Amino acid sequence: MAEHTSSYRANGDNGDEGNTEGDLNAWKHRAPYKVHDSDPNFHARYEASCHCGKIRYQLSREKPLDSKYCHCTTCQKLHGAPFQWAAIFHKEDINFTHGHSDLGWYESSEKTTVHKLPCKVSCAYCRTPIMDEGRNMILLFPTLINFKSPEDRKNFDPSCHMFYTRRILDINDGKPKWSGISNDSELIEDSPEQDKKRKREEDAAEGNDKKS
Numbered sequence: 001m002a003e004h005t006s007s008y009r010a011n012g013d014n015g016d017e018g019n020t021e022g023d024l025n026a027w028k029h030r031a032p033y034k035v036h037d038s039d040p041n042f043h044a045r046y047e048a049s050c051h052c053g054k055i056r057y058q059l060s061r062e063k064p065l066d067s068k069y070c071h072c073t074t075c076q077k078l079h080g081a082p083f084q085w086a087a088i089f090h091k092e093d094i095n096f097t098h099g100h101s102d103l104g105w106y107e108s109s110e111k112t113t114v115h116k117l118p119c120k121v122s123c124a125y126c127r128t129p130i131m132d133e134g135r136n137m138i139l140l141f142p143t144l145i146n147f148k149s150p151e152d153r154k155n156f157d158p159s160c161h162m163f164y165t166r167r168i169l170d171i172n173d174g175k176p177k178w179s180g181i182s183n184d185s186e187l188i189e190d191s192p193e194q195d196k197k198r199k200r201e202e203d204a205a206e207g208n209d210k211k212s
């Protein structure tokens with residue numbers, strides 16, 4: 001069962017072997033992965049960990065820039081769940097305290113495990129999805145955060161649903177529901193009326209811009 005013994009592949013073994021000083025390792029010195037650098041200006045507000053505990057990180061920001069549910073089929077497949085819950089942060093807001101060498105990457109368009117943005121980041125050992133790393137921001141999965149109070153959890157309440165047309169189940173929570181990407185598709189189902197009206201007005205103004 002040789003295949004089984006090699007199934008634990010972390011980033012140290014992701015195709016950048018023999019290139020320890022090359023560009024492929026530059027990520028170790030940049031946000032969001034600047035681990036092991038103790039920074040007196042970084043004040044940990046939240047602690048989070050993957051299922052096995054190899055990956056642990058802190059967050060300094062009290063509230064994410066935004067938080068959303070995504071119902072797209074890629075999220076369904078990669079998370080093994082009906083939908084995904086993600087919170088947006090700056091790369092400087094996160095500090096990995098453990099598991100630097102246990103992170104695994106996956107870039108879904110080229111289907112490569114080399115670190116290439118935007119990519120999915122997971123624990124290479126227990127496979128817990130950690131975050132999506134974009135070029136400028138990170139979308140992390142708040143289910144990893146060890147919330148200490150319902151108020152803390154409330155800071156991560158999603159503002160909307162995306163790709164709601166792909167949903168596995170209806171969620172009648174009265175939040176805005178975008179047919180595709182947020183702010184750039186149709187508001188459908190039980191989206192708040194005032195949001196639908198605002199979107200119609202914005203679309204009409206944009207239409208006028210194009211005509212003039």
Ligand SMILES: [Zn+2]
Nearest residue numbers: 050052123126
């Ligand atoms: Zn893990």
Ligand SMILES: [Zn+2]
Nearest residue numbers: 070071072075
């Ligand atoms: Zn998605």
